[in-house]
Amino acid sequence: MDTIRVAFDLFYDLIKPVVFKLTDKDPQTAHELFIKFCKLIHRFGLEELILDNKRNNSILPFELSNAAGFNKNGDIPPTVLNFLGFERVVVGTVTYDRWDGNPRPTIRRYPETESMVNWMGLPGVGAKEVAQRLASYGNHGVPITINIMSTPGKQGNELLRDLEGTILSTRNLNYVNRFELNVSCPNTHGKSGEMDARDENLRMLDYMLKVMDKCLHHYQEAYFKVSPDSTSADIDDTINVAKEHNIRGVVIGNTTTQHNKKYIPISPMINGKQVGGASGNAVYTNSLKVQKAYDKKIKDIGKDWKLIVCGGINSLERLSDRLMYGANGIQIYTPLVFSGPKLLRELRGYKK
Ligand SMILES: Cc1cc2nc3c(=O)[nH]c(=O)nc-3n(C[C@H](O)[C@H](O)[C@H](O)COP(=O)(O)O)c2cc1C
Known part of the structure; x- marks a missing residue:
C-alpha cells in the first residue's frame, strides 16, 4: 500500500500552503483541524491504511515519540499517532485544573525558516478530563508518557498538591508508564506575575521530584524536561537535585526565549515585550548544546540516565548528531508541521 502513503505525502504538500494561508492569523486552528482529521480516521478504523509509517521497519535503535504540546489533552487517539510513526505517545502538559492559557492567537509560524514561536501558557482541560479521554481508547497497546506541571499561578504546597492530583488521576491508566515533569515552559505565570516561571520551577524541583518519588507506581519512570536556555549553573543544580531522586532520565529541551533573528x-510582542518560546530550526543549536552538557555531566557522575531530546530534528543528519551525543529517544513537534508524515518515515529509516 505504498501508493497510499505517497498519495498522502502529496496531499499534505498540496494542502499545506492553503492551510497555512487560511490559518496564518491563528495557527492553532490548523492543529485543531489535524486533530479532527485524526479522530475521523480513527472512527472509521482507517489509520493503518492511510498512515502506516511503521511498515517494513524493524525495531529502531532509538525511541521516537511526539513532543509535548502536540497532544495536550489526549485528543489524538494513541493508535493514530502510533501508525503515524511514533512508538510512544506524549500527552500534555497536563495540569490538575482546567486552564485557559493565554488569549489566542498564541502561536506564530515562520515557514521560511521552519520555526514557530508559541506562548500558549499551558491551556488544558485538566487531569481528570484527560484521564477520561485516555481511558476511552481502551486496549490500544501504545506506551504513554504524561507530561505534567502544576496549574499556572499555584505556588508552594498548593503547587505540589496540584502535581500530586494530576499523577493520582492518571497513574492507573493502562499503558501510562512514564511521567515527564515540565520545569521549562517559558510561557506560564509564576509567582512574580511574569510570563516566565522557569526559575521558580527550578527552585521547586527538589519538592516536585519528591512528589513523583512518592506517587509513581514502581513500573513508572520519572523524567524532567529542561530548557534549551539552561546555563551551566542550571545544569549542575538540576543534576545535583535530581540525583537524590528516582530519576530515569532527562528530556532536552523545551522552546527557547532566545529568538535568533536568522x-x-x-x-x-505583547505590551511592548517579546513573548514566546521558539521551536524547530530556531532551537536546534541551543538544544544540542545543552544536550552535550547534560550528556557529559551525567556520565561524569556515573548515572545511567536516559536522554530524550527534541528541537528541530528534521533530518537524518540531525538525528545522527543527537544520537552521537547520547540521545536514547527523539521527540518531534515543529518539524512534523513543516515536513509532514514523510519526515517520520525518513527518521525511521535510520541505519547505524
Ligand atoms: C505549539 C507548541 C506547544 C507546546 N506545548 C508544550 C507543552 O505543553 N509542554 C511542553 O513540555 N512542551 C511544549 N512544547 C515544546 C515541545 O514539546 C518541544 O520541546 C519544542 O517545541 C522543541 O521541539 P520541536 O522543535 O520538535 O518542536 C510546545 C511546542 C509548541 C510548538
Missing part, C-alpha cells in the same frame, strides 16, 4: 526575524 530564524525569527520578527518576534511576537
Whole structure:
C-alpha cells in the first residue's frame, strides 16, 4: 500500500500552503483541524491504511515519540499517532485544573525558516478530563508518557498538591508508564506575575521530584524536561537535585526565549515585550548544546540516565548528531508541521 502513503505525502504538500494561508492569523486552528482529521480516521478504523509509517521497519535503535504540546489533552487517539510513526505517545502538559492559557492567537509560524514561536501558557482541560479521554481508547497497546506541571499561578504546597492530583488521576491508566515533569515552559505565570516561571520551577524541583518519588507506581519512570536556555549553573543544580531522586532520565529541551533573528526575524510582542518560546530550526543549536552538557555531566557522575531530546530534528543528519551525543529517544513537534508524515518515515529509516 505504498501508493497510499505517497498519495498522502502529496496531499499534505498540496494542502499545506492553503492551510497555512487560511490559518496564518491563528495557527492553532490548523492543529485543531489535524486533530479532527485524526479522530475521523480513527472512527472509521482507517489509520493503518492511510498512515502506516511503521511498515517494513524493524525495531529502531532509538525511541521516537511526539513532543509535548502536540497532544495536550489526549485528543489524538494513541493508535493514530502510533501508525503515524511514533512508538510512544506524549500527552500534555497536563495540569490538575482546567486552564485557559493565554488569549489566542498564541502561536506564530515562520515557514521560511521552519520555526514557530508559541506562548500558549499551558491551556488544558485538566487531569481528570484527560484521564477520561485516555481511558476511552481502551486496549490500544501504545506506551504513554504524561507530561505534567502544576496549574499556572499555584505556588508552594498548593503547587505540589496540584502535581500530586494530576499523577493520582492518571497513574492507573493502562499503558501510562512514564511521567515527564515540565520545569521549562517559558510561557506560564509564576509567582512574580511574569510570563516566565522557569526559575521558580527550578527552585521547586527538589519538592516536585519528591512528589513523583512518592506517587509513581514502581513500573513508572520519572523524567524532567529542561530548557534549551539552561546555563551551566542550571545544569549542575538540576543534576545535583535530581540525583537524590528516582530519576530515569532527562528530556532536552523545551522552546527557547532566545529568538535568533536568522530564524525569527520578527518576534511576537505583547505590551511592548517579546513573548514566546521558539521551536524547530530556531532551537536546534541551543538544544544540542545543552544536550552535550547534560550528556557529559551525567556520565561524569556515573548515572545511567536516559536522554530524550527534541528541537528541530528534521533530518537524518540531525538525528545522527543527537544520537552521537547520547540521545536514547527523539521527540518531534515543529518539524512534523513543516515536513509532514514523510519526515517520520525518513527518521525511521535510520541505519547505524
Ligand atoms: C505549539 C507548541 C506547544 C507546546 N506545548 C508544550 C507543552 O505543553 N509542554 C511542553 O513540555 N512542551 C511544549 N512544547 C515544546 C515541545 O514539546 C518541544 O520541546 C519544542 O517545541 C522543541 O521541539 P520541536 O522543535 O520538535 O518542536 C510546545 C511546542 C509548541 C510548538
